[in-house]
Amino acid sequence: MKFGIVDTYCGASGQKGFYNSQELGLARAMKPLGYEPVVFYSGKGLTVPEEELTPDGIAVVRVPAKAVGVHGRYDWNILLEYGVEAIQIGSDNQIFAPELIRFCDKNGIRVYNYLGTVGSDTGNPLKALLMGLLYRRNLRAFRTHKCFAKTPAVARRLAQLGVPDVEVAPVGLDLSVIPEITESKEALRETLKLPADKTTLLFVGRLDEYKRPLEAVRLLSKLPGAVLVMIGTGAMDMDVEREARNLGVWNRVIRIARLPNDQVQRYYAACDYYVNFNQKEIFGMSILEAMYQDCTVLACHAPGPDFIIDDGVSGFLTEDTDTMAELVRGDVRLAPGAARSRILEQFVWTNTARQFDRWLRSDDRRRKNGTDYG
Numbered sequence: 001m002k003f004g005i006v007d008t009y010c011g012a013s014g015q016k017g018f019y020n021s022q023e024l025g026l027a028r029a030m031k032p033l034g035y036e037p038v039v040f041y042s043g044k045g046l047t048v049p050e051e052e053l054t055p056d057g058i059a060v061v062r063v064p065a066k067a068v069g070v071h072g073r074y075d076w077n078i079l080l081e082y083g084v085e086a087i088q089i090g091s092d093n094q095i096f097a098p099e100l101i102r103f104c105d106k107n108g109i110r111v112y113n114y115l116g117t118v119g120s121d122t123g124n125p126l127k128a129l130l131m132g133l134l135y136r137r138n139l140r141a142f143r144t145h146k147c148f149a150k151t152p153a154v155a156r157r158l159a160q161l162g163v164p165d166v167e168v169a170p171v172g173l174d175l176s177v178i179p180e181i182t183e184s185k186e187a188l189r190e191t192l193k194l195p196a197d198k199t200t201l202l203f204v205g206r207l208d209e210y211k212r213p214l215e216a217v218r219l220l221s222k223l224p225g226a227v228l229v230m231i232g233t234g235a236m237d238m239d240v241e242r243e244a245r246n247l248g249v250w251n252r253v254i255r256i257a258r259l260p261n262d263q264v265q266r267y268y269a270a271c272d273y274y275v276n277f278n279q280k281e282i283f284g285m286s287i288l289e290a291m292y293q294d295c296t297v298l299a300c301h302a303p304g305p306d307f308i309i310d311d312g313v314s315g316f317l318t319e320d321t322d323t324m325a326e327l328v329r330g331d332v333r334l335a336p337g338a339a340r341s342r343i344l345e346q347f348v349w350t351n352t353a354r355q356f357d358r359w360l361r362s363d364d365r366r367r368k369n370g371t372d373y374g
Contacts, residue, residue, distance in 0.1 A: 025174030042072030
C-alpha cells in the first residue's frame with residue numbers, strides 16, 4: 001500500500017540533519033509492515049516538487065507550498081500523482097488540514113490524524129482568538145475521522161471536545177539514525193573539551209520564548225559547580241547572553257549554535273543532566289534522545305514529559321527551576337540503563353507503527369464489508 005505521511009507545517013524547526021525526523025522515523029517503521037511510504041513536506045519557495053530517495057528507499061517529496069505563518073497549503077493532487085491510498089496528517093492546529101481531509105475523502109484516500117496539541121498555544125490574545133475560531137473547522141474533521149494523540153493529555157482534551165475515536169499513540173525514536181556510542185563519559189568529555197570536574201547541564205533546542213532558555217541560565221546561577229552546554233539558536237540568542245552576563249555565569253556557558261543530530265548524541269552521553277523548561281511541551285524528541293543515552297532528564301511538568309518520564313525512575317519531573325537546582329545539588333542519579341529501558345519499551349517507532357497498521361487493516365476490512373468508518 002502506498003502510504004503518505006503529510007506534514008503541512010512551514011516553521012523553522014526540524015531542519016534536515018539537525019533533527020530526529022518523526023516522519024522519516026515512522027516511514028522506516030511502516031516499510032517492513034508492507035507499506036510503501038512517501039513523506040511529503042512543505043517546500044516554501046519551490047516552484048516544482050523535489051523528490052529525494054533516502055538510502056533505505058524512503059521517498060521524501062518537498063512540495064511547493066503557499067504559507068500562512070507556519071501553515072502550508074499544497075496542490076493536494078500530488079497525492080494522486082504518487083498513487084497514495086492512505087495518509088497520516090500531522091493536523092494539530094494546521095488551518096488547511098480540513099481542506100486536505102475533504103480532498104482525500106473525495107478521492108477515496110483513507111485518512112487518520114496524528115495530533116500533538118489541541119488549539120493554539122500562542123500568547124497573543126488576538127491571534128489566540130482567531131486560531132480558536134479556525135480550530136473549530138479542524139474539530140469537525142476530527143469528529144468524523146480517526147485520531148491518534150501523541151499524549152494522554154491530548155486524548156483527554158479531544159474527548160472533552162466531542163471527538164469520539166481517539167487512541168494514544170506515542171512518538172518514537174528512530175534508532176536507525178542514532179549512532180552507537182561506545183566511549184565512556186570521561187572519554188567523551190575529553191574529546192568534546194568539557195570539564196571533567198564540573199557537573200554538566202545540557203539544553204538542546206531553539207532559543208525561543210516557549211522553550212524558556214533563560215531558565216537554563218538561571219538554573220546555572222544557582223549551581224556554582226556546574227557548566228551549561230546550550231545547543232541551538234533562535235530569537236533569544238542575545239537575551240541568553242545578556243542574562244548570563246548579568247548573573248555572572250557567561251564564562252560557564254558553552255554555546256553551540258548548530259550541530260548535526262548524530263553529533264548531539266555525543267553530548268547527551270557526555271553530560272550529567274538534560275534540562276527542559278517548556279511548560280507546554282507537546283512531546284519532547286530531545287527528551288527521548290537524552291533518555292536513550294542515559295542522560296538524567298530534569299523536566300518541568302508538561303503533557304510530553306509527564307507521559308514520557310516515570311518520575312524518579314527514568315527521569316525527574318519538577319515544578320520550577322528551584323526544585324531542579326535542589327535535585328542537582330543532591331546529585332540525584334538514575335539506576336544504570338533505567339532511562340534507556342523506558343525508551344526501548346515504550347517510545348520507539350516500531351511499536352507505534354504496528355498500532356497505525358492495526359487501524360489501517362481494520363479500516364480496510366470495514367470498507368470491504370461496506371461499513372462506514374469514523
